[in-house]
Amino acid sequence: MNSTSALSGLFADWYWEMDGQLRLTHTSGPFTSKTGLDAADDYWEHNRRSLERHEPFRDFEIQRPLGDGRCVWLALSGEPLFDAEGVFQGYRGVGRNITAQKRGEQVLRLEHAVARALAQANGVAEGIQAGLRAICDIEGWDYGRCFRVDPASGEIALEEGWFAREPATEQFLGRSRAAWQSGKPVFAKSPLESAGAFATFAFPAVAQGRTIGLLAFSGHRAGEPDERLMEATQAIGSLFGQFLQRKQAEEMLRESEERFRRLTHLSSDFFWETDGQHRITKIVHGPNGAAQISRGIIGKHPWSVASASPDQAGWAAHMAQLNSHLPFRDFEFSRVMPDGGTRYFAVSGEPRFTADGVFGGYRGIGRDVTEIALARERIASLAYNDALTGLANRTSLGPSLEQAIERTRRHRSKLAGVFIDLDGFKQVNDVHGHAAGDAFLVEVARRLRRVLRASDVVARLGGDEFFVVLEQMQDTAAVERVVSKLASEMLRPYDLFGGAKARVSASLGVSLFPDDAGDAATLMAHADKAMYAAKRAGKNAFCIFSAGAAGNPNSVPSTDHRAA
Numbered sequence: 001m002n003s004t005s006a007l008s009g010l011f012a013d014w015y016w017e018m019d020g021q022l023r024l025t026h027t028s029g030p031f032t033s034k035t036g037l038d039a040a041d042d043y044w045e046h047n048r049r050s051l052e053r054h055e056p057f058r059d060f061e062i063q064r065p066l067g068d069g070r071c072v073w074l075a076l077s078g079e080p081l082f083d084a085e086g087v088f089q090g091y092r093g094v095g096r097n098i099t100a101q102k103r104g105e106q107v108l109r110l111e112h113a114v115a116r117a118l119a120q121a122n123g124v125a126e127g128i129q130a131g132l133r134a135i136c137d138i139e140g141w142d143y144g145r146c147f148r149v150d151p152a153s154g155e156i157a158l159e160e161g162w163f164a165r166e167p168a169t170e171q172f173l174g175r176s177r178a179a180w181q182s183g184k185p186v187f188a189k190s191p192l193e194s195a196g197a198f199a200t201f202a203f204p205a206v207a208q209g210r211t212i213g214l215l216a217f218s219g220h221r222a223g224e225p226d227e228r229l230m231e232a233t234q235a236i237g238s239l240f241g242q243f244l245q246r247k248q249a250e251e252m253l254r255e256s257e258e259r260f261r262r263l264t265h266l267s268s269d270f271f272w273e274t275d276g277q278h279r280i281t282k283i284v285h286g287p288n289g290a291a292q293i294s295r296g297i298i299g300k301h302p303w304s305v306a307s308a309s310p311d312q313a314g315w316a317a318h319m320a321q322l323n324s325h326l327p328f329r330d331f332e333f334s335r336v337m338p339d340g341g342t343r344y345f346a347v348s349g350e351p352r353f354t355a356d357g358v359f360g361g362y363r364g365i366g367r368d369v370t371e372i373a374l375a376r377e378r379i380a381s382l383a384y385n386d387a388l389t390g391l392a393n394r395t396s397l398g399p400s401l402e403q404a405i406e407r408t409r410r411h412r413s414k415l416a417g418v419f420i421d422l423d424g425f426k427q428v429n430d431v432h433g434h435a436a437g438d439a440f441l442v443e444v445a446r447r448l449r450r451v452l453r454a455s456d457v458v459a460r461l462g463g464d465e466f467f468v469v470l471e472q473m474q475d476t477a478a479v480e481r482v483v484s485k486l487a488s489e490m491l492r493p494y495d496l497f498g499g500a501k502a503r504v505s506a507s508l509g510v511s512l513f514p515d516d517a518g519d520a521a522t523l524m525a526h527a528d529k530a531m532y533a534a535k536r537a538g539k540n541a542f543c544i545f546s547a548g549a550a551g552n553p554n555s556v557p558s559t560d561h562r563a564a
Helices: 002-007 033-035 043-050 099-119 123-141 167-175 177-181 227-263 290-295 314-321 370-384 395-409 425-432 435-452 476-491 518-536
Strands: 014-019 024-027 057-065 071-082 088-097 143-149 154-160 186-192 196-207 210-219 270-274 281-286 330-334 343-351 359-368 414-423 457-462 467-471 506-511 539-544 560-561
Touching: 014 071, 043 057, 071 425, 099 227, 099 395, 123 143, 123 154, 123 210, 123 227, 143 227, 154 210, 167 177, 167 186, 167 196, 167 210, 177 196, 177 210, 196 227, 210 227, 227 370, 227 457, 270 343, 290 370, 314 330, 343 370, 370 395, 395 414, 395 457, 395 467, 395 518, 414 476, 414 518, 425 435, 435 457, 435 467, 435 476, 467 476, 476 506, 476 539, 506 518, 518 539
Parallel strands: 506 539
Antiparallel strands: 014 024, 014 088, 057 071, 071 088, 143 154, 143 210, 186 196, 196 210, 270 281, 270 359, 330 343, 343 359, 414 467, 414 506, 457 467, 539 560
């Protein structure tokens, strides 16, 4: 391939030339409009060694400030020119503006950093502080605050954060309440006499369709939040919303349990006794109407009475403890009541012996702990499941994927990770509203579950991003068949409120274990890269990651399939 055809094969925004003294002598017309830079700027400085050695180079990246708080990223490629006698004559090459690509990668890192900070937190304050710090560090804000929103009045109260008191900021948050309560981010810029422009950016923390918090950031910066950040606020706000809701539920449960322990320290719901063969001989009822537990159980063993929990292994462990004549505390079981509801009970007991040391049975007390048990189940659901769709969330995906990979190693089979990102979902929200958008995502989750096997892991990572784990895949062809079905299923029209319909495609990226990834983190990263390759290829497609013959992990995924 000659030098001219080599250059023409590069996707470019502009063309440039340089003389033998490495002075820029020509740029094509779109240069300034594509970059916002002056052609005379010395943006070659970091690549000067390659230039002085007269080496060709490709996709040399540089970052340049524009003066308004924003930066532009350029990717430059060039080749040296020599005359017939081999004397160096200069360079010619092409350049691309890759700012949008770099910004997309930065916003994705931001979402991951917030998710990681919240998932690893030991408490509410620690999680909020870490999440706010991640946003401030990556986006360049000076101050970050998290407010609780009163569900009745809509008033905000500071929860956590670090800030300088600025009344204008709080006034702005009050004036813009209607906007952020409806799920929209807000931005304002006001002059300060001592320090120039002072900007405030805020967006809601949402859980189950309700605004339960407000995240506000402020500082001395000139540029408004860009479109990519605006789009990311929905996912980040949802992460904070679920975190606040989950932690609030945990705090309420701890307070409830503590109150319950204080109230029941000297009392119980019922008193019970068993004989030497562990048959129930007596139940005396206390307050709270626990009489339903005694229907039909006098003279029977506890494990012989129909129960919803524990399972057979749980009862066997309890029987072994009783046969050892050991005291026990807070053994839990549940029964389905005549009205169809399930009640949970916790019993504590101690063995009884005669004066001769002969075992005579047990006696103890019991409590109705239904409220606490149901609260635990709700918290577990919030911790490991997406509140909107019921799918696994980002927190539970990690352990599930690790376990799936371990099973795949043992069975010496293959596993596929599929990263799914909807194309054009933002338009559904913008045109039809967030309620329609939420219903849309619920339908997406239902379609994914319908196409896949019950054993396949399906997770919602946040926003309109999903991840699927396909186990026991024998070859790439089998994976392609399943992923093709997923892509086609996403493309079918969706029914919205009021009889409206929407048609949204999806971009899917696939990574295979152990073919191109040896662990869970690498599998997800490669599937993510493949998904972005599908988007760059025109969307409504899926790509399968390929590291290339040289094993370069940064190579572009090679397989591009268009959905039907």
